[in-house]
Amino acid sequence: MNYKDLAETIIKLVGGESNIKSLVHCATRLRFTLKDKSKADTAKLKNTKGVMGAVSNGGQYQVIIGSNVAHVFKEIMAMTKLDNSSSDETQKDNRSIGAKVIDTVTGIFTPILPAITAAGMIKAVLALLIATKVLSNTSQTYQVFNFMADAGFYFLPILLANSAAKRFKVNSYLAMMIGGILLHPTFISMVSSAKEAGTRIAVFGLNIPLASYSSSVLPIILAVWLMSYVEPFADKVSPNAVKFFTKPLITALIVGIATLTLVGPLGYMLSDLVAKAISTIETYASWLVPTILGVLSPILVMTGTHYGLVPIGINNIMTMGYDTLVGPAMMSSNVAQGAAAFAISLKTKDSDLKQLASTSGITALCGITEPALYGVNLKTKVGLYASMIGGGLGGLFFGIFGVRRFATGSPGLLTLPVYIGGETMTNFYYACIGVVIAMVVAFIAAFVMYKDKKEVEVKEEKTAKVEKVVKEEMPTVCAPLTGEAVSLQLVSDPTFSEGIMGQGMAIIPTEGKVVSPVDGTVEMIFNTKHAVAIKADNGTELLIHVGLDTVKLGGKYFDAHVKEGDKVKVGTPLVNFDLEAIKREGYDCITPVIVTNTADYREVIAIDDKAVKCGDPVIKVVK
Incomplete structure (x- = not known):
């Protein structure tokens, strides 16, 4: 595939570089924020070789490429000046509040997914090595790999600060400094000492709640959002002669103190409320959410709104130590899509469809579903229906038995070890059973329903x-x-x-x-x-x-x-x-x-x- 030619074609068909406000990419798709979506030629994009599909949802115009998306993204960035001219402050944003929120969450979390995935996969490998007694959790090898994995979660506020800064258009290094303030060893030590002594921490008489922010999500996002208002103010009040010094000084002091005394604790409280709400759902209807997400995940992926669930899954793990909703449900859906694609590859006599269905089925089983979704299941319809049935039944099983995910990662067969945890292997065995249910049901449904002749x-x-x-x-x-x-x-x-x-x-x-x-x-x-x-x-x-x-x-x-x-x-x-x-x-x-x-x-x-x-x-x- 000629990535340069494909990049040129995509730029042209989305309305040209002048129509692009910003561009990010996830595992399989380019995510454009366009000034005028009507200028994008969706029909031609869908028929472009190398493009699996194009959709407009959540305030973004998404071009689905597949596993080669990073190469196309690199070519687009090389032939444009999006880094310098991707924003248009005078452009009025008429999107709904919901679309803006989804777009913002997606833009913040998409860039850090490789780091989170890497950390989760290291945790999964460690869990597998411990379960098979290859390593002991007291060995130095285990300890080294464990802190390597923990780094991706522990310093999550700094990672989020960087991506949030780009989204809110503020200085990324100042934003990461705020993340560093929340994680500084001295602050952590002060909080621990105050908790033990029953005392308090204050700055200029303002109380600093005794909260811990390692692995947190909402506090730093709210802090960088606040910075998007403080930094322009600091720029405005700083004299030109000393602006280089005073602008970052004013920004860091105001945002830093506000984060410690108000914004950070507010985010911490909201995270805690989400965790309590999840706990309540688990108590009274543990089966409901995993079942619904297992059925609807393909639709969420099609619209790009599935990234809105990522913070919830991470927050669950960081606040409760496990996630029973997002990860299990999406894994059920992903493996169901892979199984449905495999069934179609066996049933069809079309050699091109057979090859596409088999290869995309593998990636779906590993947690990346867009190639199977857009290349096979959505086009045949049968694959989509079968994966929704299998995903829903697998999610129902996960919910009934309260299957827990103890670390993050792309939901698929490769991350099954993240379900190893607790005193026994029961949770892991249940996870394996749920996956088998989703795959077998989806495979049988697709194999029975699929007919090679479309009409x-x-x-x-x-x-x-x-x-x-x-x-x-x-x-x-x-x-x-x-x-x-x-x-x-x-x-x-x-x-x-x-x-x-x-x-x-x-x-x-x-x-x-x-x-x-x-x-x-x-x-x-x-x-x-x-x-x-x-x-x-x-x-x-x-x-x-x-x-x-x-x-x-x-x-x-x-x-x-x-x-x-x-x-x-x-x-x-x-x-x-x-x-x-x-x-x-x-x-x-x-x-x-x-x-x-x-x-x-x-x-x-x-x-x-x-x-x-x-x-x-x-x-x-x-x-």
Whole structure:
């Protein structure tokens, strides 16, 4: 894939660089914030090679690329100046509050997902090594890997400060300094000492609540949001001569003190309230949320709103030590999507779909579902329905048994070890059972429901209609060959498959004999004898073209029995050809039968899905 060419095409189809306010990317999609979404050509984007789909949701215009998204993102950033000109302060934002919140949360959490995923995966590996007794939790190796994983969570406020600063358009280094204030060892020591002594901490007489902010989410986001108002104020009141010194000083002091005394504690309290709400749901209806999320996760992924659940899952782990809602439900949905895609790969005879479904099924089982969702399940519909059924039943099992996730990570089979925790392995075993339920149900549902021909019902109705017509009236066109009648779309020459020459059908011959399909006159027979044009007595004009590119044979292996101007009846021999010899030469012998004056008729109805013999009715033209 040429990433540079694809990047240029995407920039053009979203309305050009001047229409882009900002751009970030997640694991599989480019997330644009556009000034005018109407300038984006969604139809052309969806048909662009290398693009799986395009949707506009949550205030973002999302272009789904798949696992190569980082390469395309890099090319776009290299050929644009989005870092310097991606914002437009004069642009009025008419989005709803909900859309703005989702866009903000997505923009803050998407950039830090690799760090969180890495930390979660290290935790998963450690859990697996401890469970299999390869490592002891008292060994130095374990301790080193453990603090490496903990770093991603412990310093989460600093990571969030950086991404939030870019989202709120403030100085990222000042924002990270505020995160550092919340995590400074001296502050942590002061809090611990005050708790033990039963005393308090104050600055200028303002009380600093005794809260801990390691691994926290909301406090730093609220702090950087506050900074987005304080920093412009500091810029305004600072004299130009000393602005370089006074602007960061004023910003750091005001935001730092406000974070310690008010904003941080407020975020801490909100996090605690969320945790209590989750605990209440677990007590009275533990099955409800995992079931709903298991069913609806594909829809949330399609709209990009699933990132709004990430902070809830992280907050659960950081406040309660585990997550029973977001992670388990999304894992159930992800593996169900992978299983549904695998079922379709086994059922389909389409080689391209088979390859796409099998490869995207693997990535879905590992936790990245967009390739399977957009490339297979959404297009077939059956895959989507099957994954929703499997995801819902798996989520129901997780909820009933209160399955807990003890660390974060992309929800899939690779992160199953994060369910190892507690005094026994019971939780892990339940997690494995829930995954199996989701996969088996989705696989069976997709395998049973999927039909390789997308329009089976339409074809059956069409065939019945033709058979009824040919029984009631004299057929217009009979089969000129014996073989299998198929749709023109299966002819690998677009001149025929796209109906450029006219409508009709094709026959894959089983013997080398062509007879007249109508009563009429031979209008033309090519000197290479591979094609015959006939005009029926009722005005229907037909072309019978034996094989593809057989004109190159120059008449070799063909023997004509008629000439131009000859009158013929249904069944009159026209041409004989050596079927096996032509095949040995490497030619496709599929034979289109075309009504070349299709425009003269209201409808051309053809049988295209059964075996036929010379003289069988196959086409009816309707005035």
